[in-house]
Amino acid sequence: MRAFVFPGQGSQAVGMGAALAAASTAARAVFQEVDDALGQNLARLMAEGPADDLTLTENAQPAIMANAIAALRVLETDGGIRLVDKADFVAGHSLGEYSALCGAQAFDLATTARLLKLRGQAMQAAVPVGEGAMAALLGADYALAEAICAEAAEGEVCQAANDNGGGQVVISGHKAAVERAMALSKEKGVKRALPLPVSAPFHCALMQPAADAMAEALAKAAIRAPLVPVYANVTAAPVADPDQIRELLVMQVTGTVRWRESVEAMVAAGVTEFVEFGAKVLGPMIKRIAPDATTTSLVTMADIEAFAAGL
Structure with a gap:
């Protein structure tokens, strides 16, 4: 069994996605759709910086998602490898849970980008800097x-x-x-x-104002049942019901990211292979939790082509 996994904040870097966009129209289409949804040139910020602006939570969160989904779309469009055919589960670390839900088509891409932009702004605003x-x-x-x-x-x-x-x-x-x-x-x-x-104390009770903001936004967001079950951060268990997904995403803002338990639960469910999209962050983390698991990171066109060829 195989899980597709998506990284969280901290995996951003200037230049992210640029080579993939140059190589694939599918990647360029993802970045353009995110730019259109947000009304900003996030793709240029990702490609050129400055790093301080990219690191701002409200930019980093949609950027990391866009980069991961671009890698997935290239695999699906150019590689002919569909998530629904090759992944038994998806999961993401913190904001990566939104990427996982987008990858599994519970959210459309524009909705995901707007939710993460708001999530970043709300989390930053929840606690005064320095507190x-x-x-x-x-x-x-x-x-x-x-x-x-x-x-x-x-x-x-x-x-x-x-x-x-x-x-x-x-x-x-x-x-x-x-x-x-x-x-x-x-x-x-x-x-x-x-x-x-x-820039802020994420995933603790101080984030309650951000949780309230996300509850309001998620109440209006269209959520479909994902193509495959999503392991939720706050329960370390699979979820497929849209109303439960909405509730768990609100809880996630102030709750613990139970990544170790999520990986252990996926392994217990039969997952032997984890495929990370857009970064090489979760792979080493997973190997420390589940040394016998196979991990692959898809960041470059070469990564994606090699993975597709091996399936």
Whole structure:
């Protein structure tokens, strides 16, 4: 069995998608449709930068999605390999869940782009700059990270935001609480605690205003049943019902990205091969969780052609 997976924030880079667009009309069509939906030249920003503008959450989120969907569309259009024929499940890390839903045709591309633009704006606006923080705990399992967060909170927000597996858990919350957690983690035997260069504390209760904004937007968005089940971040379980998808995407804004459990659940369901679109981020993460799994990343035309030839 095979899962198609889609990366999250942090996988953006100036130049992303440019070579693929030069090689394929299918890729160019994706970037043009996203540009038209957003009323901005996101494709040029992706290709040329500046990096600071691309890194802004409201640009990075639709850009990462567009790049991943472009790779998928090239596989489907130029390679003749359809997701519905070759993938048993899809999943995505944080914003990548929207890419997964788009790939499985639960959302159309224009809707996905507009939702992610709004999601990025709402998440950035939810917490004043400097009040929140995130940190990666390396050498900590999820239970230990939760215990550290609970002890460090002291009445503030401090939560496990991303359970990435392989002993990496990202925590999020009020800046002072996250700093307390980082100091405490050393006492608890965590190998390293690294502050992350992010603009807002994602996937914690401080994101509630963004969750409210997404609830309003998703209530108006057309969602179809996906072509294949989607493993949801907040449940680490497959979902196919449009109303449940809508509800889980709202919960995802403040909830933990249960990536380790999602990968473990897909492996338990019989998945032996994971194919990542648009980046080479999730592959190494998956190998730490499921060493026996096969991982492939499709970023370039050569990647896509080699994968299609091997099927």
